[in-house]
Amino acid sequence: GENVEQHPSTLSVQEGDSAVIKCTYSDSASNYFPWYKQELGKRPQLIIDIRSNVGEKKDQRIAVTLNKTAKHFSLHITETQPEDSAVYFCAAPPNRDSSASKIIFGSGTRLSIRP
Amino acid sequence: DVKVTQSSRYLVKRTGEKVFLECVQDMDHENMFWYRQDPGLGLRLIYFSYDVKMKEKGDIPEGYSVSREKKERFSLILESASTNQTSMYLCASSQGGEAKNIQYFGAGTRLSVL
Numbered sequence: 001g002e003n004v005e006q007h008p009s010t011l012s013v014q015e016g017d018s019a020v021i022k023c024t025y026s027d028s029a030s031n032y033f034p035w036y037k038q039e040l041g042k043r044p045q046l047i048i049d050i051r052s053n054v055g056e057k058k059d060q061r062i063a064v065t066l067n068k069t070a071k072h073f074s075l076h077i078t079e080t081q082p083e084d085s086a087v088y089f090c091a092a093p094p095n096r097d098s099s100a101s102k103i104i105f106g107s108g109t110r111l112s113i114r115p
Numbered sequence: 116d117v118k119v120t121q122s123s124r125y126l127v128k129r130t131g132e133k134v135f136l137e138c139v140q141d142m143d144h145e146n147m148f149w150y151r152q153d154p155g156l157g158l159r160l161i162y163f164s165y166d167v168k169m170k171e172k173g174d175i176p177e178g179y180s181v182s183r184e185k186k187e188r189f190s191l192i193l194e195s196a197s198t199n200q201t202s203m204y205l206c207a208s209s210q211g212g213e214a215k216n217i218q219y220f221g222a223g224t225r226l227s228v229l
Contacts, residue, residue, distance in 0.1 A: 009155065032216045043205070043220040089157060093216050101146040101165055101215040102173065107157035
């Protein structure tokens with residue numbers, strides 16, 4: 001069945017260091033991989049996404065890489081800042097019913113930036 | 116900006132009560148979703164709808180039902196609330212077509228069932 005696994009569940013890094021969050025997915029036909037950020041007490045918001053026809057995408061300090069062969073994708077945050085502290089969710093759409101428009105979320109990573 | 120509005124930020128209900136959670140989006144989105152969010156479990160899909168009066172079960176539909184009579188409004192119904200339904204409930208919407216997988220979330224409703 002459809003499954004998205006996310007690791008680690010918690011991550012603490014020193015301000016200025018890099019953070020990496022990894023996700024694996026089970027449906028080899030999945031073709032779109034978004035990342036959402038949820039700050040404390042706020043709603044999840046899309047921060048970056050990648051489609052299966054590219055291997056990497058960057059947006060300032062944030063990048064996402066995709067390895068379709070291994071069926072995993074990662075979020076990389078460089079030069080971390082206090083405002084990066086949040087819960088991050090990866091997601092992938094199951095292809096079983098492409099008209100359904102649903103996506104499967106990972107269990108989330110709580111990222112804490114130490115000053 | 117897309118706006119997804121949930122009618123209540125906090126709700127306290129008693130076991131056995133019928134509970135309605137309302138969600139409205141103002142961007143004419145085809146798709147709407149209801150999730151519950153629990154620590155360590157991420158976002159779990161309860162139900163979703165891809166058109167008016169159309170609905171599909173998500174991963175955890177038991178104990179819930181939904182209603183979508185108008186395109187902009189998607190309601191989650193707990194027919195008889197139970198304590199294990201205490202959770203944060205998030206509504207989301209998305210366009211159809213190429214952008215169907217980009218979801219916009221409401222601020223959430225924290226429901227406590229006593």
